[in-house]
Amino acid sequence: MSAHEEKILMKGNEAIAEAAVRAGCTAYFGYPITPQNELIAGMAERLLSMGRIFIQAESEVAAINMVYGASACGRRAMTSSSSPGISLKQEGISYAAGADLPFVFVNIVRGGPGLGSIAPAQSDYFQSTRGGGHGDYRCIVLAPASVQECADLTYLAFDLADKWRMPALILGDGVIGTMMEGVSFPPMRDLSTLPDKSAWAVGGQQKTGRKSHHITSIDLVPASLEKQIIDRFARYEKVAAEETRFEEVECADADVVLVAYGTAARVSLGAVQEARKQGLKVGLFRPITLFPFPSKELEKLSNQGKKFIVVEMSMGQMVYDVRLAIHDKSPVHLIAHAGGVTPTEEEVFEEAKKILGGNK
Numbered sequence: 001m002s003a004h005e006e007k008i009l010m011k012g013n014e015a016i017a018e019a020a021v022r023a024g025c026t027a028y029f030g031y032p033i034t035p036q037n038e039l040i041a042g043m044a045e046r047l048l049s050m051g052r053i054f055i056q057a058e059s060e061v062a063a064i065n066m067v068y069g070a071s072a073c074g075r076r077a078m079t080s081s082s083s084p085g086i087s088l089k090q091e092g093i094s095y096a097a098g099a100d101l102p103f104v105f106v107n108i109v110r111g112g113p114g115l116g117s118i119a120p121a122q123s124d125y126f127q128s129t130r131g132g133g134h135g136d137y138r139c140i141v142l143a144p145a146s147v148q149e150c151a152d153l154t155y156l157a158f159d160l161a162d163k164w165r166m167p168a169l170i171l172g173d174g175v176i177g178t179m180m181e182g183v184s185f186p187p188m189r190d191l192s193t194l195p196d197k198s199a200w201a202v203g204g205q206q207k208t209g210r211k212s213h214h215i216t217s218i219d220l221v222p223a224s225l226e227k228q229i230i231d232r233f234a235r236y237e238k239v240a241a242e243e244t245r246f247e248e249v250e251c252a253d254a255d256v257v258l259v260a261y262g263t264a265a266r267v268s269l270g271a272v273q274e275a276r277k278q279g280l281k282v283g284l285f286r287p288i289t290l291f292p293f294p295s296k297e298l299e300k301l302s303n304q305g306k307k308f309i310v311v312e313m314s315m316g317q318m319v320y321d322v323r324l325a326i327h328d329k330s331p332v333h334l335i336a337h338a339g340g341v342t343p344t345e346e347e348v349f350e351e352a353k354k355i356l357g358g359n360k
Contacts, residue, residue, distance in 0.1 A: 023155045122263075137166075147180070160243060
């Protein structure tokens, strides 16, 4: 995707940190947790060396509330964690969404529930795509499948958060976060060219002479709060119309389409390549935005009579969005692993081969 400079070999977590700095992140607040510790370490090294703000907070709860404050002041702010840490941040994320504050947060998912394991998983899909905290809200969710996409999608996430005034989430997993690949980066943003937030951010009254802004998520008048939420969901519809992203591989003539994201998509791509070598018409549909979910594009494939296999590192969560998208017009099979177990190319290939052979 990016071809901005010579490639550097680094981990996905490190690429996210570098891309965030280049995107104009000037304030990061976090708390260590495996498997995203290279990210927080990278932010500490880069931001402090540039005279920007880095704080290792006393807890995940403290970190997300610091993000709220920095974003309210007009900063490009960010936090990151892994599954149980993200759960602790959900109240603050809900508050920020209810105040229409833009920021970026990263979840490098590990096995759960509870403390679970430190192995990679995708079992936070429901939490990520349905808001996660209390109330009616959504977050933009971007799912990288390579170290290059870790960089590109993080850079993009800051622009999307500012454009739509809502939280944007980078949803990876322990494989994506810790594997090493070559990556090139977009240019360093000139902070003076970042979006002007003075129309709503707090501070700056002495320089501009404008009235103070009051940023809050509370509204004790039900009809007024309902209107805010309705307006917010109208904005989400615009996000869906303009920001849906996906990738198709060998789907045009495929009889069976694998649907997967992140690490599961990398495994599925290997299965597609093996199937094609053996003359089997198997394709891959990879959602890049999990919200907005590319429902219309999947529906088009289902209208062509294709069968689907959803490959997930969970007991099956994205599979519900796939079934909703195709309105049960086509069979949807599921390959599910949980707790940090990853599917194999051979397993996915054999399932596709079995379905193409006529077995249900």
